[in-house]
Amino acid sequence: MSRQPAIVATGLRKAYGDKLVLDGIDLTVPTGTIFALLGPNGAGKTTTVQILSTLIRADAGQVRIAGHDLHSDPDGVRDAIGVTGQFSAVDNLLTGAENMALMANLRHLDRAAGRRRIAALLAQFDLVEAAGKPVVTYSGGMRRRLDLAMTLVGDPRVIFLDEPTTGLDPRSRRTMWQIIRDLVRGGVTIFLTTQYLEEADQLADRIAVLDHGRLVAEGTADELKRRIPGGHVRLRFSGPAGLDLATRSFTHLSRDDDTLTLHVPHDGSVQSLRALLGRLDDAAIDVDELSVHTPDLDDVFLALTKQSQEERVPAR
Template sequence: MPVPHQPPPPTPAITATGLRKSFGEKTVLDGIDLHISKGSVFSLLGPNGAGKTTAVQILSTLVTPDAGEVRVAGHDLVREPEAVRAAIGVTGQFSAVDNLLTGEENLLLMAELYGYRRRQARSLAAGLIERFDLVEAARRPASTYSGGMRRRLDIAMTLVGGPDVIFLDEPTTGLDPRSRHGMWEIVRELVGDGVTVFLTTQYLEEADQLADRIAVLNGGKLVAEGTPAELKRLVPGGHVVLRFADAAGLDRAARALGIGTADSEALTLQVPGDGSVRSVKALLDWVEATEAEVEGLAIDTPDLDDVFFAVTGRPDNEKVTTR
C-alpha cells in the first residue's frame, strides 16, 4: 500500500539557536534558543533588565548579536537583514507617532515611505483608520490622542508594510484597563489574519490571555518555556474550597476526608487539588457519601504570577521546557 504523501512542516516564523549578546562585561543574552510558529502569539517575560528589549532589538535587526543563528520569516538575520526588515513590523515601548501630524497624515507618511502611490496610500490609510476605530480622530493632531488611541495608531502604522511578523514591546504599558483590553482584541485580530506576534509585557495576565507559548527570561537564559497551562503545572499547589450549609456537615466532611483545612466561621474546607474535572468530581463524590450539603465550590490553582516568581527565583539558571 502506498504511503500517503505528508506535506512538509510549515516554516517557523522565528528560530534562534545559541543567541548571545553582551554589553561590556554584562551578558544580556546567554545562548537562548527560540522556535516560534507562524500565526501565533509568543510572549517573552522577565524581570526588568532581563534582556527582553535586547532580544526584540536583535530579532528586528536593530542590534547585532554576538553569536547565534537566527532566521526571521525564513530569512537569515545576519546575511539578509533587508529581507527581514521587509517582513516585520515593530512597535516599541515608546510610540513612533509624530505629534505634529494628524492620525491620517502619520499613516500617509508611512505609506509614502513604503513607496505607495498617492491613491494607494489614501486607500490604505482610510482602511486602517476605520479598522482601528480612529475615524473621528483621523484629522486631529496626534498630540490630542489618548494613550490607547496613540497605541492603536502606532500599530496601524506598523501594518502599513503588511508585515508577516510584528514585534510588540510592552505595547500596553501605561494604558488604562479598557484600552488594554482593546489592544488585546487587536492582537487577536492580527493573529486571526495569519500574522505572528512576538510580545513582551510586564503584565502576566496579558501573556496568559494572549500567548500560545510563553518563555521566561532571567539572568540571560530562558528558565521556563511552554503554553500557559504547561507553565502553571510547573508550580506545585492549588486547592479546592468547599463551602458547607452547616457546621455539622463541615465537621463530617473534614473527618471523612482526613485532609484539608477547615474554617468553622466561614464553613469552608480547603482541600489540596489540581482543579481537574476528575479530581473535583472524585472529591464531591467522597463528600456526598458523608451526606454533607455543599453550597458552593471554588478552585484556586497556580497562575502565571506563581510561575514567574518561582522560576525567576531559581538559584541556578537551568532551563525548564515543557512540551
Template sequence: MPSSVMPTPRQDGGTPAAVSVVGLRKSYGDKTVLDGIDLRIPAGSVFALLGPNGAGKTTTVQILSTLITADGGQAQVAGHDLAAAPQAVRAAIGVTGQFSAVDGLITGEENMLLMADLHHLSKREGRRVAAELLERFDLAEAAKKPASTYSGGMKRRLDIAMTLVGNPRIIFLDEPTTGLDPRSRHTMWQIIRELVADSVTVFLTTQYLEEADQLADRIALLNNGRIAAEGTAEELKRLIPGGHVRLRFADPDTYQRAASALREVTRDDEALALQIPSDGSQRELRTLLDRLDSAGIEADELTVHTPDLDDVFLALTGTDQPKETVR
C-alpha cells in the same frame, strides 16, 4: 519553593514556526544580557515574553527584528535565516517599540502616507491603505489633526496602524500598553486579538501580567538572560505550589464525613470548609469527585484556587540565581 521547576508540556511541533530561536546570546562588555535562549513560536499565535526590567526582553526583540546582531545562536523569522537574509526578515515583520514612532509635527494621515512611501506603495495605493487603517483603528476623524494633539491611546493605535502598512505577517510589540489608561489598554488588547484572527503572529513583551494572561497562547519568563519557564498561562500557574480545592458544606455531619473520607485536608470548622491541595487539573478534580461520590458525599460549594501569574513571576524571577530552563 523547590530548587527546580517541573517541565511543561512541549509545543506541537506540527504547527509551522513563525519564529524559531536556538541558543541566542548577547553581551555588552562583561554584562551577559541573553545567555543562550531557545524559543519556538507557532504561526498565527500570540507569544508573550515576560521578565523584570533589564531581563533582556527588548534586546530579544531588537535582535529578532534585525535592529542589532546577536553574538551567538541561530534564529529564523518568517522562514528566513536572521543572519543570512535580514532583508527578507524585515519585509515580513512589523515592529512597534516602547517609544512611539509617530511624528507629532504632522497629521495622523501624513504619518500613514509617510510609511506608505517607505514601503514603496504608489500614491493611490498608499492613500487607500492609509484610509482603511485609519478607519480600522478609529482614527479617521482625527486623521487631519497633528499627531501631537492625540491622546496616549490614539498615538499607540496610530503607531500600530503605521506598522501594518506593509501587511506584515509577524508583529513585534515591545510593551505596547505601557503608560496607557485601562480603557486604552483594553482597546489595544482587542486590536491584538483582531490581528491574530487575521492569522498575524504577535510577539509581545509586557510587564503587565494580566495582559499576558488575557492574550497569550504561550508565555516565557525571561530572567537573568535565560528562559526560567515557558508554557501556557495555566501550565505556568501549576508550577507554583499553593493550588487547592475548597469544599464548603451546609450540614455539619456531611462536613465531618467528608473530612474523614478525604486525605491531606485542612479543616475550617467554623466555615464548615475543607481545603485539599490540588494543581487544579481535570484529572485531580475527577479523582476528588470520585472519592466524594464513593462515600456518598455531596459538597454544597466547590471552588478551585490556583496561583496567578503574579505568583509565578515573583517565584521564578525573585532571585539572582538563574532557574533551570523549562522546555
C-alpha cells in the same frame, strides 16, 4: 502539512562588555499565534526583540523569521516584520494621516495603493475622525493605535510588540487587546513583551519567562500555573457533620470550622477534579459550594524569578 514556525531562535547570546544580557536562549513561535515573553526589568526582553527585529546583532546564535535567515537575509526579515516599541514612534507635529503617509512612502507603496491602505487602517483603528488632527492632540490610547496602524502599513506577517499597552488606562488597554486578537485571527503572528501579567494571561497562546538572560520556564498559562504549588479546591458545607465527614475522607487539607470550609490540595487539572468529585460522591458527602483556586501568573512570575535568583547565589 503544518506550516513552518514564524520564529525559530537557537543559542541566542548577547553581551555588553562583561555584562551577559542573553545567555543562549532558544525560542520557537508557531505561525498565527501570540507568544508572550515575560521578565523583570533588565531580564533581556527588549534586547531579544531588538535582535529578532534586526536592530542589533547577536553575538552568537541562529534565527529564522518567516522563513528568512536573520544573518544572511536581514532585508527579507525586515520585509516580513513590523515593530511597535515601548514608546510611540509617531511625529507629534504631523497629523495622523500624514504619519501614515510617511510610513507608506518608507514602505515604497505607490500612491494609489498607499491611499487605499491608509484609509483601510484608519477605519480599522477608529482613527478616521482624528486623522486630520496633529498627533500632539491625541490621547495615549489613540497614539498607540496610530503607532500600531503605522506598523501594519507594510502588511507584516510577524509583529513585535514591546510593552504595547504601557501607560494606557484599562479601557484603552482592552481595546488594544481586541486589536491584537483580530490581527492573529487574520493570520499575523505576534511576539509580545509585557510586564502586565494579566495581559499575557488574556492574550498569549504560549508564555516564556526570561530572567537574567535565561529562559526559566515556557508553556501555556495553565501549564505554568500548575507548576507552582498552592492550588486547591475550596469545599463549603452547610453544617459541621458534612465538614467532619469530608475531613476524614481527605488528607493534607486545611480546615476552617468558622466558615465550614476545607481547602483540598489540587493541581488544577480536570482529571484531578473528576477524581475529587468521585470521592465525594462515593462517600455520599453533600457539598454546599465548590470552587477551584489555582495560582495566577503573578504567583508563577514571582516563584520562577525567585527560584532563578536562588540558583545563581552560591551556597554558603
